[in-house]
Structure formats: C-alpha cells, structure tokens
Amino acid sequence: MTILMSESPPVLEKDLEPLRPWSKRPASFWLAAFLGSVVPLAILGALYLTTDLAVALLLIAFYLPLQLIGAGLAGYFAKGKHGIADSAIIVFAIGATALSAIILGSMLLTIIVRGIAAFRPSFIIQNSTYISPSTPLEYGGIGHAILGTFLIVGIATIISVPFGIATAVYVTEVRGRAVPYVRFFVQAMSGVPSVVAGLFVLTVFILTGVLNTSAMAAAIAYAILMLPTIARTAEEVLRLVPEELRTGALALGSTRARVVLNVVVPAARTGIITAILLGIARVVGETAPLLLTALKNDQTVLNPFTDPISALPTFIFDNVAQPYPDAVTRAWGAALALLIIVGVLFTITRFVSARKPRR
Amino acid sequence: MLLVSIETPMRDLGKGKKANVGDRIFNRTITGAAFTSLIILAGITVFLGAKAIPVLQEQGLSFLTETMWDPLGVPPEFGIAGMLYGSLLLAVIALVISVPVSLFLAVFMVFMAPPRVSKILTNLVDLMAAIPSVIIGLWAFYVLVPPAQEWQQLLNQYLGWIPLFQNESGNFTGTPFIGGVVLAIMMVPIVTSITAEVLKRTPPELVNAAESLGCSMFTMLRYVALPFGRGGIVGGVMLGLGRALGETIAVFFVLKLVFDINFYQIIESGGGSIATLIVSKFGETNGEYEVNVLLASGFFLFLMTLVVNAIANLIVARTDRLKS
Numbered sequence: 001m002t003i004l005m006s007e008s009p010p011v012l013e014k015d016l017e018p019l020r021p022w023s024k025r026p027a028s029f030w031l032a033a034f035l036g037s038v039v040p041l042a043i044l045g046a047l048y049l050t051t052d053l054a055v056a057l058l059l060i061a062f063y064l065p066l067q068l069i070g071a072g073l074a075g076y077f078a079k080g081k082h083g084i085a086d087s088a089i090i091v092f093a094i095g096a097t098a099l100s101a102i103i104l105g106s107m108l109l110t111i112i113v114r115g116i117a118a119f120r121p122s123f124i125i126q127n128s129t130y131i132s133p134s135t136p137l138e139y140g141g142i143g144h145a146i147l148g149t150f151l152i153v154g155i156a157t158i159i160s161v162p163f164g165i166a167t168a169v170y171v172t173e174v175r176g177r178a179v180p181y182v183r184f185f186v187q188a189m190s191g192v193p194s195v196v197a198g199l200f201v202l203t204v205f206i207l208t209g210v211l212n213t214s215a216m217a218a219a220i221a222y223a224i225l226m227l228p229t230i231a232r233t234a235e236e237v238l239r240l241v242p243e244e245l246r247t248g249a250l251a252l253g254s255t256r257a258r259v260v261l262n263v264v265v266p267a268a269r270t271g272i273i274t275a276i277l278l279g280i281a282r283v284v285g286e287t288a289p290l291l292l293t294a295l296k297n298d299q300t301v302l303n304p305f306t307d308p309i310s311a312l313p314t315f316i317f318d319n320v321a322q323p324y325p326d327a328v329t330r331a332w333g334a335a336l337a338l339l340i341i342v343g344v345l346f347t348i349t350r351f352v353s354a355r356k357p358r359r
Numbered sequence: 360m361l362l363v364s365i366e367t368p369m370r371d372l373g374k375g376k377k378a379n380v381g382d383r384i385f386n387r388t389i390t391g392a393a394f395t396s397l398i399i400l401a402g403i404t405v406f407l408g409a410k411a412i413p414v415l416q417e418q419g420l421s422f423l424t425e426t427m428w429d430p431l432g433v434p435p436e437f438g439i440a441g442m443l444y445g446s447l448l449l450a451v452i453a454l455v456i457s458v459p460v461s462l463f464l465a466v467f468m469v470f471m472a473p474p475r476v477s478k479i480l481t482n483l484v485d486l487m488a489a490i491p492s493v494i495i496g497l498w499a500f501y502v503l504v505p506p507a508q509e510w511q512q513l514l515n516q517y518l519g520w521i522p523l524f525q526n527e528s529g530n531f532t533g534t535p536f537i538g539g540v541v542l543a544i545m546m547v548p549i550v551t552s553i554t555a556e557v558l559k560r561t562p563p564e565l566v567n568a569a570e571s572l573g574c575s576m577f578t579m580l581r582y583v584a585l586p587f588g589r590g591g592i593v594g595g596v597m598l599g600l601g602r603a604l605g606e607t608i609a610v611f612f613v614l615k616l617v618f619d620i621n622f623y624q625i626i627e628s629g630g631g632s633i634a635t636l637i638v639s640k641f642g643e644t645n646g647e648y649e650v651n652v653l654l655a656s657g658f659f660l661f662l663m664t665l666v667v668n669a670i671a672n673l674i675v676a677r678t679d680r681l682k683s
Contacts, residue, residue: 195607
C-alpha cells in the first residue's frame with residue numbers, strides 16, 4: 001500500500017463516487033447496449049454495400065466512432081458518467097484483441113493455403129541442384145534446406161546448452177558473488193541483434209580464415225542467440241526445485257557438485273528441456289546471421305566445416321523476390337515447413353510445461 | 360573445523376582445506392562458464408570496434424553525420440546518418456502503433472476476459488512471438504503491402520495537409536510507415552506478454568479494494584494497475600524497442616532503402632534501417648574496405664541496442680526492487 005501511495009497521484013474524491021453496482025440496470029441500458037452494438041454494424045454493412053469506400057476508412061471513420069458512442073451511451077445508462085470511460089476501454093480492448101487475432105489468423109492462413117500448393121513428397125525430399133527459379137514445381141525441393149536447418153540448429157544446441165545451463169546453475173546453485181553481474185550480462189546478451197551476432201562470427205572466424213562460410217560458423221552465431229534464452233529459462237526452472245531436495249541430499253552426505261548433477265538438474269529435467277526447446281524456437285527462423293555466415297547452396301551439404309549451406313530461412317529469402325510464380329510458391333512451401341517446425345516446438349513446450357512438476 | 364550450514368554459499372565451500380576436490384573443480388568450471396556472456400559481449404565490442412576505428416579514422420565524423428554510399432569513389436566515401444535515423448524513425452512508428460494495441464490487449468487479457476479466453480489469448484500471443492521474422496516479412500510483402508498502400512493513399516488524401524502525411528511522388532511502396540507497421544506486428548507480442556505479466560502481479564487486494572470503493576474499471580486502471588505496473592511496462596516497451604532496432608529481415612522485404620534522410624514523410628517511398636543495410640549490401644560489396652564499413656555500421660547498431668536494453672533492464676530492476 002505504501003508503494004501505491006508513493007507512486008500514484010492522489011485519488012480524487014470525485015473519482016470515488018459510489019456506483020451502486022447492486023442496483024438494477026435500467027431498461028435504457030439494455031436498449032442502448034443493443035442499439036449500440038447493432039446500429040454501427042448495420043451502418044458499416046450498408047456503407048460497404050452502397051459506397052465503394054475502402055474498408056479501412058469505413059472502419060476508422062464510421063464504425064469506430066459510432067461503436068464508441070453506442071457503447072458510451074450503454075455505459076452511461078448503466079453506471080453514470082464513469083461508465084463512458086469504461087465502455088471506451090472495453091471497445092478499444094476488444095478492438096485490439098480482434099486486430100491481433102486477425103493479423104495472426106491471416107498470417108497462419110496465408111502460409112498454410114499458399115504453402116500447401118508447393119507441398120508434395122518430392123518437395124520435402126529433393127534438393128535444389130539444377131533448379132532455376134523458373135523450373136516447374138514438380139522438380140526440386142527443400143530437402144537440403146531442412147537438413148541444413150537441422151544441422152545448424154543441432155550444432156548450435158550442442159554448443160549453447162552446456163554454457164546456458166552452467167550459467168543458470170551458477171546463478172541458482174553456486175550463488176557466487178558475481179550473480180548480479182552475470183544476470184545483467186545475460187540480459188544484455190539477449191538484446192544482441194541477430195545481424196550483429198552474424199557480423200561477430202564473420203569477423204572472428206571467417207575473415208580470419210579459421211572457418212569457412214559453413215554450417216559450423218552459422219551454428220556459432222545461432223548459439224550466441226540461443227544462450228541467453230536457455231540461461232534465463234533454465235534459471236527459472238532451477239529455482240522451482242524444492243529446497244528440501246538439496247538439503248536432503250546434503251544430509252545424506254553427498255558433495256555439492258553431486259547435489260547439483262544428480263539431484264537438482266535431474267529434478268528439473270522437463271523444465272530444462274523446455275528451456276532448450278525455447279532456445280531452438282528462438283533461432284530456428286533467424287535469417288540475418290545465415291546470410292552473413294552460411295550463404296547458400298543448392299546441393300545437400302552434410303559436412304559442417306567445408307561448404308556454404310542453405311537452411312529454410314535463407315531458402316525463403318532467396319526465393320521471395322524472384323519474378324517467377326513457382327519460385328515464390330517454393331518460398332511459401334518453405335515457410336510452411338518452417339512454421340510446422342516452430343509449431344511442433346511450440347506445442348511440445350506447452351505440453352511439457354503444462355504438466356505438474358513431480359515431487 | 361569448517362562449519363557448514365545450508366546457508367553457506369557454495370562459493371565459500373571451495374575455500375577451507377576440508378572442501379572436497381570435486382566441489383572445487385565443479386565450482387571453478389561453472390563459474391568460468393557463467394562468464395561466457397560477458398566474454399561474448401566483450402568480444403563483440405572489441406572485434407567489431409577494432410574494425411570500426413579505422414573506418415572512423417578514415418571517414419571522420421562524417422561517417423555518422425553524412426548520407427552517402429560511394430564505394431567506388433576515390434577515396435571511397437560512406438555516411439550512415441540516414442540509416443541510423445531511419446532505424447530510429449521506424450522504431451518510433453512501431454512504438455506509436457504497438458504500445459496502445461499491446462496495452463489494451465493486455466488489459467483485456469488480465470482484467471476483462473474470462474480465465475479460459477485469457478489462457479487462449481496468452482497462447483496466441485506467445486505463438487505470435489514465436490513466428491520467425493522471415494515469415495512475417497514474406498506475409499507482409501504479399502499480404503500486408505497492398506492494403507497498406509491503400510491506407511496510406513487515404514491518409515494522404517484526407518490528412519495530407521499534415522507534413523507527416525505528405526507524399527509528392529505518388530509512390531506508396533517501401534515507405535517507413537509500412538516498415539513501422541511490420542515492426543509493430545513483431546513488437547506487439549513482446550510488449551503484450553510483459554505487460555500482461557506485470558498487470559497480473561497487481562495485488563488482488565488493491566484491485567478488490569478499489570472495486571469495493573466503487574472505482575470504475577477506468578479509475579482502477581488509472582490509479583491502481585497502471586501506476587503499479589508502470590516500471591515493468593516501460594521496461595517491456597524498451598525491450599520491444601531494442602528488438603525493433605535490430606530487426607533485419609522483415610524490414611528488408613518491405614522497406615526501400617535510400618541513403619538520404621527521410622526526416623518525417625513517413626508515407627513517402629524510401630527510408631533507412633541500419634540492420635537492413637548490412638544484409639542488403641553484404642552480398643554486393645566491392646572489396647574488403649566496404650565489408651569493414653558494414654562491420655562498423657554493425658558496431659553502432661550494437662551500441663544502440665545495448666544502450667536501449669541497458670536502460671530497459673535498469674528500469675525493470677529498479678521497479679522490482681521497489682516492490683520486493
């Protein structure tokens with residue numbers, strides 16, 4: 001309460017006028033609520049059918065003000081003048097929700113509908129050797145890009161998981177003096193733009209000749225982006241491990257290292273898997289680092305050190321701007337494949353984290 | 360004898376003679392690994408900075424204040440002011456669009472929707488955050504741009520007397536406005552999920568007290584929920600801003616890069632973005648020097664996002680401390 005007093009402006013008496021929520025709502029409220037929701041829609045529909053004004057203009061210039069007036073009247077009859085602000089908030093809140101839902105729905109629907117046009121077994125299996133943007137869809141596919149994504153993400157996972165979990169263990173188990181600093185640096189690292197991670201790998205490994213433009217170089221860039229996600233999520237799940245497990249194991253005579261390795265980390269394993277999957281989901285669609293460190297390759301590459309390699313994001317990137325419809329359809333197909341991977345990761349994390357932690 | 364209690368921090372266990380050797384090795388290893396993030400941040404600063412210094416020496420301060428890209432000139436001249444300004448302009452447009460939407464969405468999720476709807480919305484927001492930027496860019500390029508052109512024409516038609524909505528070329532593609540809208544779409548899930556988290560932590564007794572005093576929803580939000588969550592919300596917005604500044608690919612698809620500074624005509628074709636510049640120029644560089652120039656640009660992008668994120672984290676950390 002003290003915080004509230006210090007942070008908020010004083011609540012004025014007129015704002016605290018009682019509203020009598022127990023009193024029955026008058027008939028005028030129900031009338032206004034009904035008319036307020038039907039009339040704007042009717043006017044919107046009528047204008048849409050009779051004039052050829054743009055939908056965006058109709059929505060913003062006609063529907064929104066009418067809806068606000070309608071809801072405001074309903075709010076006024078229900079709760080007096082406080083009701084007007086309330087009803088405006090409700091209109092804007094539902095509007096914002098609907099807007100976001102429409103955008104997400106449009107995205108998912110477009111990718112599924114336009115991506116399915118490219119999907120066929122050969123599209124998933126084959127690579128794109130000898131395929132030009134104008135080649136019909138029956139030939140060539142994204143097999144090499146899917147393998148490339150798995151290879152790069154796999155290596156990035158192997159690199160980043162030990163460091164990420166070690167960081168989390170340092171914060172929750174070792175509890176050293178540098179904990180605030182380590183947390184600050186992890187936070188700062190989570191803000192590193194993906195293109196900067198790519199430039200870093202380019203400078204340190206590729207321009208110096210240590211690595212070729214290859215899956216390995218791209219994996220290091222991905223690992224830099226994954227590390228903070230894994231560290232922060234793993235930290236949160238390690239905190240959930242009950243303190244009794246630690247004290248119990250110590251009382252049985254195990255060393256601190258054994259407590260962490262054999263008791264705490266295994267107890268949090270589902271959470272740690274979630275952390276790893278979230279890290280993968282964070283990077284799987286990143287394009288900018290690949291453009292700088294892996295370039296592209298139409299052939300299947302399995303050696304992570306030698307050759308440039310394509311992955312799904314770079315495949316999409318290369319095919320979007322082509323003036324051939326088949327190339328664009330391939331891009332949508334690759335986008336659908338990427339979306340499926342993201343969707344599977346997302347579903348697994350929801351499923352895993354929804355389960356009650358075992359005691 | 361070394362007294363060990365459960366409160367003894369692990370770091371002190373490694374000190375006494377009785378400490379287990381395994382524990383000591385374990386402590387050292389974990390402590391070393393925990394500093395990876397520091398090493399990488401320092402590495403980025405040092406390596407990109409080392410590339411940026413010669414470029415700055417050669418180009419002088421005009422690298423940051425001029426607008427030109429002349430890799431073949433003698434001597435080659437570069438200036439990224441338009442790109443730096445363009446990144447900020449895009450971020451501001453994205454901010455103006457996404458913050459109100461995110462706030463109302465979060466208020467709806469936390470205070471209005473029934474629990475089941477709220478849960479579904481949380482999942483949808485998280486799903487939106489998980490969609491890769493390249494897919495958002497692809498969608499924006501083919502689905503969003505055509506109607507967005509129409510919106511901009513309308514803006515120009517009815518509000519063209521405001522300098523902000525001037526357009527002389529009649530070309531409404533590749534404008535900062537579209538870039539800002541795309542960034543806003545990417546920011547909304549980030550800002551919403553943080554805002555919703557913060558609003559959920561409003562002590563229920565305060566909300567109930569406000570309601571029993573007869574506060575309306577508006578009064579409750581204005582005097583209880585928003586002041587309580589202000590720090591967290593501002594921090595969330597800043598984190599979203601950091602993401603918007605560094606976003607590359609989605610902007611690449613919808614923005615026409617021009618080197619001249621487009622100061623305020625947000626629906627005029629052409630704008631700048633430093634992250635997009637790096638990717639679009641990298642494939643066609645003329646020699647090592649231009650690569651170094653791109654690395655220097657990346658260095659300034661890194662500094663910009665680092666500052667924004669540091670401010671965001673300080674705000675969040677300060678309000679966390681106030682509350683606990």
